[in-house]
Amino acid sequence: MSLSLPAASKAYIQKELKRYETKESALIPALFEAQKVFGLITPDVIDLLAMEMDIPSSRVSEVFNFYTMFNKKPVGKYHIQVCTNISCAMVGAREYMQAVCKTLNVKSDEVTADGKFTVTGVECLGSCGTAPMAQVNDDYHENLAVSDIPKFLEKFK
Amino acid sequence: MEIKLLTEHYDKPEFVTLKGYQKLGGYEALKKAFKMKPEDIVTEVKNSGLRGRGGAGFSTGMKWSFLPKNNEPRFLLCNADEGEPGTFKDRLMMERAPHQLIEGMIISSFAIQSKKSYIYIRGEYMKSYKIVEKALQEAYDAGLLGKNILGSGFDHDMDVYRGAGAYIVGEETALISSLEGKKGQPKLKPPFPAVQGYLRKPTIVNNVETLAAVTWIITHGAAEYKKIGTEKSAGTKVFSVSGNINKPGVYEVALGYPFKDFLQNECGGMKAGFNFKALIPGGSSCPVLNAEEAMKSTLDYESMGQLGSMLGSGGVIIIDDKQCMVDLLNVLMNFYHHESCGQCTPCREGTGWLNKITGSMLSGRAKMEDVALLDKIARHMLGTTICALSDAAAMPVMSFVTKFKEEFEFYAKERKSKVRGEMVYAESHH
Ligand SMILES: Cc1cc2nc3c(=O)[nH]c(=O)nc-3n(C[C@H](O)[C@H](O)[C@H](O)COP(=O)(O)O)c2cc1C
Numbered sequence: 317m318s319l320s321l322p323a324a325s326k327a328y329i330q331k332e333l334k335r336y337e338t339k340e341s342a343l344i345p346a347l348f349e350a351q352k353v354f355g356l357i358t359p360d361v362i363d364l365l366a367m368e369m370d371i372p373s374s375r376v377s378e379v380f381n382f383y384t385m386f387n388k389k390p391v392g393k394y395h396i397q398v399c400t401n402i403s404c405a406m407v408g409a410r411e412y413m414q415a416v417c418k419t420l421n422v423k424s425d426e427v428t429a430d431g432k433f434t435v436t437g438v439e440c441l442g443s444c445g446t447a448p449m450a451q452v453n454d455d456y457h458e459n460l461a462v463s464d465i466p467k468f469l470e471k472f473k
Numbered sequence: 474m475e476i477k478l479l480t481e482h483y484d485k486p487e488f489v490t491l492k493g494y495q496k497l498g499g500y501e502a503l504k505k506a507f508k509m510k511p512e513d514i515v516t517e518v519k520n521s522g523l524r525g526r527g528g529a530g531f532s533t534g535m536k537w538s539f540l541p542k543n544n545e546p547r548f549l550l551c552n553a554d555e556g557e558p559g560t561f562k563d564r565l566m567m568e569r570a571p572h573q574l575i576e577g578m579i580i581s582s583f584a585i586q587s588k589k590s591y592i593y594i595r596g597e598y599m600k601s602y603k604i605v606e607k608a609l610q611e612a613y614d615a616g617l618l619g620k621n622i623l624g625s626g627f628d629h630d631m632d633v634y635r636g637a638g639a640y641i642v643g644e645e646t647a648l649i650s651s652l653e654g655k656k657g658q659p660k661l662k663p664p665f666p667a668v669q670g671y672l673r674k675p676t677i678v679n680n681v682e683t684l685a686a687v688t689w690i691i692t693h694g695a696a697e698y699k700k701i702g703t704e705k706s707a708g709t710k711v712f713s714v715s716g717n718i719n720k721p722g723v724y725e726v727a728l729g730y731p732f733k734d735f736l737q738n739e740c741g742g743m744k745a746g747f748n749f750k751a752l753i754p755g756g757s758s759c760p761v762l763n764a765e766e767a768m769k770s771t772l773d774y775e776s777m778g779q780l781g782s783m784l785g786s787g788g789v790i791i792i793d794d795k796q797c798m799v800d801l802l803n804v805l806m807n808f809y810h811h812e813s814c815g816q817c818t819p820c821r822e823g824t825g826w827l828n829k830i831t832g833s834m835l836s837g838r839a840k841m842e843d844v845a846l847l848d849k850i851a852r853h854m855l856g857t858t859i860c861a862l863s864d865a866a867a868m869p870v871m872s873f874v875t876k877f878k879e880e881f882e883f884y885a886k887e888r889k890s891k892v893r894g895e896m897v898y899a900e901s902h903h
């Protein structure tokens with residue numbers, strides 16, 4: 317296994333292991349860290365974390381599989397997650413998402429040919445009053461409009 | 474009219490910082506609380522009539538008094554998982570007034586004699602997380618957290634925990650499992666968390682808004698709080714409103730406020746070209762009200778209960794006349810099917826079937842009998858499962874197909890939407 321964690325990530329995970337009452341609580345923070353480092357969490361990454369944290373691989377993958385924010389498939393450098401739940405749907409979020417997909421020439425969940433974008437429809441992001449909205453990586457973008465899509469996409473280099 | 478007890482300073486950027494918060498009277502309630510006996514704070518909160526703002530509306534003081542009366546370590550967990558579609562009030566509260574929440578949590582922790590608390594924030598709320606994390610650091614630096622807080626002799630540590638995406642984790646026992654580093658699945662109650670929760674220790678789980686309200690109640694007293702609202706629904710509630718209205722956003726009004734006025738005044742009425750058709754009063758899990766019911770409702774627990782719905786989280790979803798109810802129900806069933814954790818057969822299978830039927834109806838493959846079948850399946854999902862998600866999925870279905878029956882029957886028969894005059898294209902992304 318050639319994978320290894322950068323020293324800073326190791327230090328972060330070690331700190332998280334001591335931060336909570338039980339060390340398993342560090343699994344979510346560690347998985348976020350690993351996703352940041354490796355892009356995608358593969359079975360090898362799971363094993364690496366298991367070793368680093370001294371927690372069985374099965375427990376690591378159990379947590380990994382349960383939560384939607386841990387990607388199960390490769391995503392682009394910018395992951396555009398459009399909420400398509402009820403409040404957003406009523407003000408055109410689904411049409412917005414289709415328009416983004418069309419502009420980027422991808423279907424939902426696909427990665428663009430240049431590896432830059434993935435567009436995914438997601439559940440309520442707690443931004444229902446400023447819809448259509450999308451989360452791109454860590455940030456929320458609100459009050460989006462189809463007419464602004466080219467300008468919106470230019471933000472992501 | 475808005476009555477801003479908790480949202481008064483939302484528009485002041487300095488309120489986010491400790492200094493700004495203190496300038497506006499922040500952490501005075503905590504000093505006052507330290508002069509009280511912990512059990513008197515519990516009584517004060519009980520007397521205020523404060524009810525949980527996370528959805529169930531249970532008396533907060535009562536919940537606290539279920540803790541065992543011994544010296545066993547206990548925990549306070551703030552539920553900031555806010556995932557109920559239509560709800561975005563807790564996000565704003567953390568972003569605009571983090572110290573109000575932290576102060577409420579220190580007071581509440583003192584009241585229940587807890588030495589450790591967590592704020593569990595849904596993973597997507599990165600901005601809230603960073604703001605709360607910074608506010609906690611400020612509080613530690615100022616001696617408002619840690620050992621011997623403000624010389625009171627009370628020790629308390631508070632930390633923030635970030636979730637990773639799962640609606641079900643908002644359910645309190647699931648939240649506890651998630652915080653323990655397990656799959657975020659609900660557990661059968663009893664035992665209730667107040668008896669056996671985080672690390673199997675007595676634990677109180679309260680919503681962000683509930684804990685922030687404690688700060689106001691201690692500052693102004695239970696009697697002042699009780700003066701606002703109705704007899705059984707005391708105080709104010711922060712509502713988040715969405716839909717095709719002129720002013721979507723977050724508004725704090727006294728409980729008991731007529732919905733009609735709320736729509737007209739706070740929400741600024743319907744957007745031009747849209748007419749009011751239906752209301753989901755408190756997040757997607759609450760049964761829908763038709764226009765007539767909505768217009769006679771008031772925004773409180775009792776009125777919504779009498780009309781067969783719920784006040785829930787206060788996520789007010791305004792449905793306009795351009796919306797196809799079959800389409801919207803399918804959106805909701807996509808959601809509940811996706812979010813069911815799968816432990817209970819009625820929920821796992823039921824949400825799957827409901828989603829399948831609404832989906833096939835949309836694509837013109839449903840039969841007339843399927844309308845009644847939706848209702849029947851939903852009824853079998855009630856009251857038999859580990860947590861309330863099964864009911865939360867079933868109740869919208871029953872109310873949609875009863876109150877908007879003609880839209881469902883029309884779609885099944887004509888293979889097109891009564892509202893749109895054509896088939897509604899729906900892509901399920903799960
Ligand atoms: C499926 C489901 C999801 C829930 N989601 C939330 C949530 O996001 N936030 C919340 O405060 N309560 C949520 N609840 C309610 C909690 O279980 C719990 O009752 C609440 O956090 C208690 O706080 P309160 O008494 O202050 O309202 C949810 C319940 C269920 C069944």
Ligand code: SF4
Pocket residue numbers: 641658659812813814815816817818820821858859860861862863
């Ligand atoms: S009711 Fe549904 S979500 Fe709740 S525990 Fe059972 S299967 Fe899971």
Ligand code: FES
Pocket residue numbers: 399400401402403404405439440441442443444445447449558559560
């Ligand atoms: S419904 Fe889209 S953010 Fe809430």
